Amino acid sequence: MPLRIDVITIFPDYFAPLQLSLMGKAQQSGLVTIAIHDLREFTSDRHRSVDDTPYGGGAGMVMTPEPWGQAIDAVVTDQSTLIVPTPAGKLFSQPVAAELAHSTHLIFACGRYEGIDQRVVEYYRPRIDVRELSIGDYVLAGGDVATLAMIEASVRLVPGVLGNPESLVEESHQLPGVEYPSYTKPPTWRGLDVPEVLLSGHHDQIARWRAEQSTIRTTHNRPDLLPGS
Numbered sequence: 001m002p003l004r005i006d007v008i009t010i011f012p013d014y015f016a017p018l019q020l021s022l023m024g025k026a027q028q029s030g031l032v033t034i035a036i037h038d039l040r041e042f043t044s045d046r047h048r049s050v051d052d053t054p055y056g057g058g059a060g061m062v063m064t065p066e067p068w069g070q071a072i073d074a075v076v077t078d079q080s081t082l083i084v085p086t087p088a089g090k091l092f093s094q095p096v097a098a099e100l101a102h103s104t105h106l107i108f109a110c111g112r113y114e115g116i117d118q119r120v121v122e123y124y125r126p127r128i129d130v131r132e133l134s135i136g137d138y139v140l141a142g143g144d145v146a147t148l149a150m151i152e153a154s155v156r157l158v159p160g161v162l163g164n165p166e167s168l169v170e171e172s173h174q175l176p177g178v179e180y181p182s183y184t185k186p187p188t189w190r191g192l193d194v195p196e197v198l199l200s201g202h203h204d205q206i207a208r209w210r211a212e213q214s215t216i217r218t219t220h221n222r223p224d225l226l227p228g229s
């Protein structure tokens with residue numbers, strides 16, 4: 001059963017990259033199907049409007065609930081997970097990507113402006129799994145880029161998508177801490193040599209060096225990922 005993904009957005013063109021590279025191959029292989037839907041196709045006024053002023057005042061505009069209700073109703077099943085990217089959401093992570101990779105149907109609601117009327121989340125929450133997710137502590141112009149990131153992180157974990165599942169084993173955020181640094185040919189580049197141990201053929205020494213480098217890198221860049229932190 002392929003993973004089905006429906007993306008609802010006012011900027012369908014944002015998702016053209018999903019036809020390329022690994023994401024494109026995943027669709028061609030039948031492991032994943034991805035459909036992009038223009039929210040404005042679900043409006044009923046001649047201006048195809050999708051937003052209005054916020055109740056309670058404040059700057060900006062809020063996306064009105066009805067087009068979202070029409071769009072989600074057009075694709076939702078009782079197997080669906082509705083994902084709403086938002087700075088106010090729980091933090092997306094590799095474990096969350098792994099959960100999504102094993103889902104049946106994901107619906108991504110890409111909001112813009114000041115967000116989507118909260119009643120959309122409230123309406124679907126009693127009916128299906130609804131997840132408000134953030135990809136980090138910064139503000140984007142909308143949920144489209146966050147959705148692209150979450151789709152790529154999740155789809156690459158769908159069994160069969162990655163040619164070599166081995167490459168999943170040692171990557172950052174799978175193991176405690178971040179990945180060791182990588183090197184390839186040439187052995188010397190602009191006066192900089194590849195660490196000697198990597199050319200030695202001593203696999204135990206290489207494994208030890210890589211573990212040390214991962215710890216050094218994690219301590220420097222992501223001390224929050226150190227065991228016991």
Ligand SMILES: Oc1ccccc1-c1ccno1
Pocket residue numbers: 085086087111112133134135136137138139140141142143144146
């Ligand atoms: O900043 C945003 C605006 C709209 C939808 C999502 C986001 C966001 C920021 C970080 N993760 O998601």
